[in-house]
Amino acid sequence: MLIIASILDIAKLAGVSKTTVSKVLNHQYGVHAETRKKVWQAASELHYTPNIAARALVTSKTGVIGVVYDSFKSPIYTELAGQLETWARKEGVHLVFCSCNQQQASKLHYIQYFMGGAADGVILFGSAEDDYPVIERLMAVNYPFVVIENRYEQLQVPNVLVDNVGGAEQAVRYLQELGHRHIAHVTGNLRHQVAVDRCNGFKKAMQELGLEPASDDFIRTDGSIGCGLVAARTLLERETRPTALFVFNDLIAYEMMDELHRAGLRIPEDMSVIGFDHLVGLLSFKPGIHHLTSMGQPLREMARAAIEMILSLVSGQMPEPMSQQFKPVLQEGNTCRILESKS
């Protein structure tokens, strides 16, 4: 049987009242040094652990922020988790994470768990458009939340985002400046706003540069593990191939390069590739050769912004500004080559 001592137990053992114990435990003034010592003595003897559920019930504060993921699988997200941790620690709050593995029902459960007193607010990670009900729920009761990497067209919510459109444009322009004219785009899961934005950025830049992409220059994927292989095979089957690829993210890009390599294509000689995310942590242990050129996300700053926003919301203020957007930064590797003009 669980034998967790309560304040009452301490009070009995120390021969004082509950109030006195509470005061001592919370480091408040107005208790005799002698008494204080007795209380601490009793507390440690009983291995006292405060019942935060009960405490939260009366103070309605837990000092904890919940973070809701779709999945822990994506390395860029776990990277961001580390950054969030860092800032949270600096601000003196704690973070607990959960992953709903794409199950909307689970997501709702976790949100309710947090709303119901387990956390003071939540950070929601970029996810599907099916999130509207969740968001509406949160807004209805005015529970503090911040969204990372996801926009909701009709709703004005506190969010931290990356300029995916701009980043995509920048990637295309970079390839164009290297001399590429025929550029294809490998999409992510277009049910996610992130993927839509990067795709739109690609379209926009191509149009502005007068490079009309053909319909088969959009290679669609669902962003799942292994989708890069499929995309690569699709590409390999074509009779005329682009000279460069702008790929939704680094994971897919790596998978594709792997498969293209296997088919005998050299990178960047036969195909230039630019990704998105700049997964440095992982890059460090990948056997040589390819250091993927990629649009990097300023994760540190994003994490900081998210923590600051949620904390101001928790303390009852509207964050200023309500929404922050960060610019991706091009990180050059060795997977894009200068194309000599052959025309």
Add this chain to the structure above:
Amino acid sequence: MLIIASILDIAKLAGVSKTTVSKVLNHQYGVHAETRKKVWQAASELHYTPNIAARALVTSKTGVIGVVYDSFKSPIYTELAGQLETWARKEGVHLVFCSCNQQQASKLHYIQYFMGGAADGVILFGSAEDDYPVIERLMAVNYPFVVIENRYEQLQVPNVLVDNVGGAEQAVRYLQELGHRHIAHVTGNLRHQVAVDRCNGFKKAMQELGLEPASDDFIRTDGSIGCGLVAARTLLERETRPTALFVFNDLIAYEMMDELHRAGLRIPEDMSVIGFDHLVGLLSFKPGIHHLTSMGQPLREMARAAIEMILSLVSGQMPEPMSQQFKPVLQEGNTCRILESKS
């Protein structure tokens, strides 16, 4: 201001008592269909969210298990997180994760958070020897917990582990069968039991095979990101090099291969490498060439065992058996070559 409705609010709106509302919400019998409808109506109107803190206070059950990590950085751990999720869902419980980023104080805080009513039990992830205080605390109050990938010599605790000693032995034997005689071991952080075990397995197998490793055949690392580079350089400086490496884990192995490759060594022609963990998820997007031979961990089974154990503990029974050990499985890639005997 937060406006979360309570049962009392619903009761007022529906014109019934708190008790009745509670019964309806918990799907209990003995309420008129009419009344039930009214209650649900009022609940949804007020966006009712149950206060799990208050509920936990009276039922002392949350339906949630806490999982405490040292860090989310290790891919093998996030992989395991996914597996835990899967089994937890099957069993109808939810999981929340936290990472203490090597900060012992943080770890204690999270444990207390969970013990104090936020979870029914915790799963502790393989970590440092400094964990004894935490474990003792948990045992003192009889709070349900399971340890994954960590042993405590003097304490008998419910744990799920991998036969690291046996796995290391198997790796060495494999290399020996391929003809290798001079094998070096790159260690992990020897403050972790896992690293000590794999090192001991290496020693044991070498001894049994009559291959006495020299003292500089142990290349020590602290397991942190980038340590593989350092290890590789240490290796490159030596005048006589081993023909094969047994590396603590895949991450370090990849880093080393990267650096060795850069220095002009070919793998497996000039150096055979075997790792530990078999990070398949990551392997899939690594540009060709090297598919690391590695000792794989049966994560699915481990996750299942951990969930089952914690649940039986939560329900008041001792898990049977108290401790489960799983055998690593050799996964052949293309980083180990057959050594022709030159003697």
Add this chain to the structure above:
DNA sequence: TTGTAGGCGTTATCAC
């Protein structure tokens, strides 16, 4: 300096 009493939102017991 210390103690008493009330209430946070929920569930459970037991009358009505």
Add this chain to the structure above:
DNA sequence: GTGATAACGCCTACAA
């Protein structure tokens, strides 16, 4: 079928 009432462990006036 329904509704008081008491607890769970904690904090915080306020009284002694």
